[in-house]
Amino acid sequence: MENRYAVRRQDGERFAVIDDQTGLPAASDGRDLVGLDREDAQDIADVLNRGEQSRRNPLV
Template sequence: MVGEARYEARQAEDGKWMVMDRLTRLPAATDGRDLVGLSAEDARDIADVLNRSTDERGRSPLL
């Protein structure tokens, strides 16, 4: 996954959006809350912030 963004905004089957962790293939979560049921704009913004915060080794700011 070197050089690829770890987090991506993805539309769920119900039409709402989530932030997906491409490493675990699960929704990203913070404070015990999955980042699901979001607007497209919020999911993209959160994924962007998380990707900019991930360090050079790919470690997540959420861990």
């Protein structure tokens, strides 16, 4: 199964978690997951992708 969420570099050393189905930043609690350091962005993307694979929405 292909991952839905991916980490993309923004300006400089900041990263965003992007929903590849929409092309938009993923969001949690009304906040876009942008401006993150690489490790945090990757950890969040991993959690979201595991939730997708188990058919649970970890953002709810």
